[in-house]
Amino acid sequence: MPPSLSTDLTVPPTTARESDQLWPEPLSTPGYIPRHLKRTATGQFPILEIIQRILYRLKPSGGDLEKLLALIGLYQAIRPLYSHLKAFCIWACTVQVIIPDNDAVAKDVLAWMGSEVISQNHTRSAMLVTGGVHNINDEFQRRIILGTSTTTPPPKVNDEVLCLPPIGTRLFWVGMRPFVFSRRGGGNLRANIVDDSGDLQNSLTIMTLGWSLKPLQDFISLCHEFKIKNLTGTTTVYFAGDGRTDPYGGVGWQSVSKAIRKLDTIDMDETVKSDLVKDAEYYYTEESRSFFADCGIPYRRGYLFHGPPGTGKSSCSAALAGHLGCDIYHINLATGHINDSVLHRLFLGLPRKCIVVLEDIDSAGVGREEMPSTKGQAPGSADISGFANMFNGQLPMKSANSSQRQNPVTLSGLLNAIDGNASQEGRLLIMTSNNPDALDAALTRPGRIDKRIYFGNMSTNAGKSIFKRLIGRSALAHDAAFTMAQVEQWADDFADKVPPNIFSPAQVQNFLQGCRGDPFKALREVDAWVKETHRASPGVEVSSSTRTSEKSTVFVDPPKPIPNGVDEERTFAQPPIDLTDTEFD
Numbered sequence: 001m002p003p004s005l006s007t008d009l010t011v012p013p014t015t016a017r018e019s020d021q022l023w024p025e026p027l028s029t030p031g032y033i034p035r036h037l038k039r040t041a042t043g044q045f046p047i048l049e050i051i052q053r054i055l056y057r058l059k060p061s062g063g064d065l066e067k068l069l070a071l072i073g074l075y076q077a078i079r080p081l082y083s084h085l086k087a088f089c090i091w092a093c094t095v096q097v098i099i100p101d102n103d104a105v106a107k108d109v110l111a112w113m114g115s116e117v118i119s120q121n122h123t124r125s126a127m128l129v130t131g132g133v134h135n136i137n138d139e140f141q142r143r144i145i146l147g148t149s150t151t152t153p154p155p156k157v158n159d160e161v162l163c164l165p166p167i168g169t170r171l172f173w174v175g176m177r178p179f180v181f182s183r184r185g186g187g188n189l190r191a192n193i194v195d196d197s198g199d200l201q202n203s204l205t206i207m208t209l210g211w212s213l214k215p216l217q218d219f220i221s222l223c224h225e226f227k228i229k230n231l232t233g234t235t236t237v238y239f240a241g242d243g244r245t246d247p248y249g250g251v252g253w254q255s256v257s258k259a260i261r262k263l264d265t266i267d268m269d270e271t272v273k274s275d276l277v278k279d280a281e282y283y284y285t286e287e288s289r290s291f292f293a294d295c296g297i298p299y300r301r302g303y304l305f306h307g308p309p310g311t312g313k314s315s316c317s318a319a320l321a322g323h324l325g326c327d328i329y330h331i332n333l334a335t336g337h338i339n340d341s342v343l344h345r346l347f348l349g350l351p352r353k354c355i356v357v358l359e360d361i362d363s364a365g366v367g368r369e370e371m372p373s374t375k376g377q378a379p380g381s382a383d384i385s386g387f388a389n390m391f392n393g394q395l396p397m398k399s400a401n402s403s404q405r406q407n408p409v410t411l412s413g414l415l416n417a418i419d420g421n422a423s424q425e426g427r428l429l430i431m432t433s434n435n436p437d438a439l440d441a442a443l444t445r446p447g448r449i450d451k452r453i454y455f456g457n458m459s460t461n462a463g464k465s466i467f468k469r470l471i472g473r474s475a476l477a478h479d480a481a482f483t484m485a486q487v488e489q490w491a492d493d494f495a496d497k498v499p500p501n502i503f504s505p506a507q508v509q510n511f512l513q514g515c516r517g518d519p520f521k522a523l524r525e526v527d528a529w530v531k532e533t534h535r536a537s538p539g540v541e542v543s544s545s546t547r548t549s550e551k552s553t554v555f556v557d558p559p560k561p562i563p564n565g566v567d568e569e570r571t572f573a574q575p576p577i578d579l580t581d582t583e584f585d
């Protein structure tokens with residue numbers, strides 16, 4: 001009798017009689033394994049001992065352990081062959097795409113997988129991340145940011161926790177076609193971005209049966225459409241990061257989802273705004289696309305938004321992206337993290353339809369390279385444009401802001417990234433600047449900048465509008481006794497108290513935010529605020545005339561007398577189309 005399995009799992013006694021009971025076969029029996037070999041095996045692998053006892057319990061006549069051992073041996077022998085065979089079958093019968101984890105396409109795929117595969121009932125593991133939308137369910141915030149009425153249902157956004165596929169592999173079906181999704185991660189992105197087996201770390205791999213990439217392209221389109229349809233109400237904002245997320249070890253894009261900023265929350269001249277929106281909308285029509293293609297003109301468009309700080313240049317760019325339904329990419333050259341090759345790569349990685357914002361381009365200190373002799377360089381290393389100017393009898397242009405430290409991005413590198421031959425087409429480039437006069441003419445020439453829009457300080461109309469948005473809506477929502485007519489009257493009173501074209505909308509917004517939706521507090525405190533703020537802004541003088549007419553604003557050091565709007569533009573070289581029916585937010 002074998003010892004009881006439940007109490008004793010040690011090696012069984014080895015007397016000849018007991019061993020014979022366990023291994024009763026004679027030497028001539030096929031599959032016979034000598035006793036000492038069995039003992040060595042079970043001694044080395046205690047699990048075999050356990051299996052042996054279980055088998056004995058199940059079938060006291062015994063005898064199946066040999067088959068098991070033979071199978072295990074066979075498996076060990078053919079395992080390398082199996083992995084080679086598997087690799088060959090995968091290579092021969094499947095197609096795959098690899099997507100860097102931080103690419104926009106990867107985000108589309110993850111969003112689709114999260115919703116259509118991972119959120120299904122049978123999922124047993126998932127990666128949870130926050131949605132990253134700023135407080136969109138807050139009524140007050142929503143009305144300010146989105147300009148929606150209290151009756152408008154909130155847009156469908158990923159406001160809380162997202163369920164995404166974890167690291168690992170997952171089989172799923174789209175219709176009748178199987179796909180294998182693999183997510184790799186955990187690598188140090190700054191250095192070892194390709195592992196020993198040559199695979200990209202922190203990437204997604206999508207694989208399916210067949211010999212054509214078409215099903216995979218269709219799947220990617222499906223994911224993209226899903227994102228467009230389901231994430232309405234948000235814009236993905238990308239920032240050129242500090243290098244931690246770039247699969248190539250340099251500076252890459254980092255992203256965050258933000259609630260769309262509605263165009264009607266941007267206070268600017270309505271004609272200028274509608275002209276800008278029509279231009280951008282037309283740029284993305286099929287008609288315009290084929291016009292560019294037929295004429296052999298690179299499909300690109302650029303705007304320069306200029307004006308004092310806090311006048312809405314960045315906000316308008318974001319609102320435009322939301323209106324056009326595309327993502328927005330911010331590059332701040334002044335950080336010093338970006339050099340020519342990184343900038344080039346950032347532009348190469350842009351999707352076809354997007355808005356790229358080069359922020360505060362004047363303060364980035366981007367300039368042409370200095371003459372080789374002044375820098376002690378070899379002649380061959382100088383910017384070719386510098387030589388061209390020498391031959392024209394001109395000195396090479398100095399840095400746009402020579403007092404600043406040299407930016408690793410050169411003007412030629414910037415121009416190359418923006419519209420060099422290898423540069424991506426389809427993007428809409430917006431440069432913002434507080435001081436457009438400091439910009440190199442090469443950067444703003446027609447073809448690179450097609451439209452210049454001036455963002456000025458707050459006008460009387462803008463004052464009314466900002467009061468209604470920040471105070472009026474909240475007052476109406478919180479106190480049913482207030483009427484719209486009252487709000488209009490308060491807005492007029494408020495705008496009369498704030499001298500036009502003196503304060504930036506950001507300053508006024510800041511004051512009104514401090515009033516916390518209380519119209520009486522705002523009206524009571526605005527005079528004191530105006531005086532106080534003037535004292536703190538010595539460059540501005542307020543006369544009584546400035547309170548009555550927007551045009552009579554006095555600047556001590558006046559900028560060019562440009563109305564708040566377009567000051568120069570290059571129009572599309574084709575008959576204008578009728579866009580009068582176009583609806584605007």
Ligand SMILES: Nc1ncnc2c1ncn2[C@@H]1O[C@H](COP(=O)(O)OP(=O)(O)OP(=O)(O)O)[C@@H](O)[C@H]1O
Pocket residue numbers: 265266267268307308309310311312313314315316360432433434455504505506507509
């Ligand atoms: N014209 C405007 N309409 C509505 N809000 C505005 C406007 N201008 C500024 N603001 C508000 O002021 C803040 C700062 O605006 P924004 O960053 O767009 O200004 P900017 O011109 O890009 O400033 P900077 O030149 O310093 O980058 C934002 O919160 C925005 O809501």
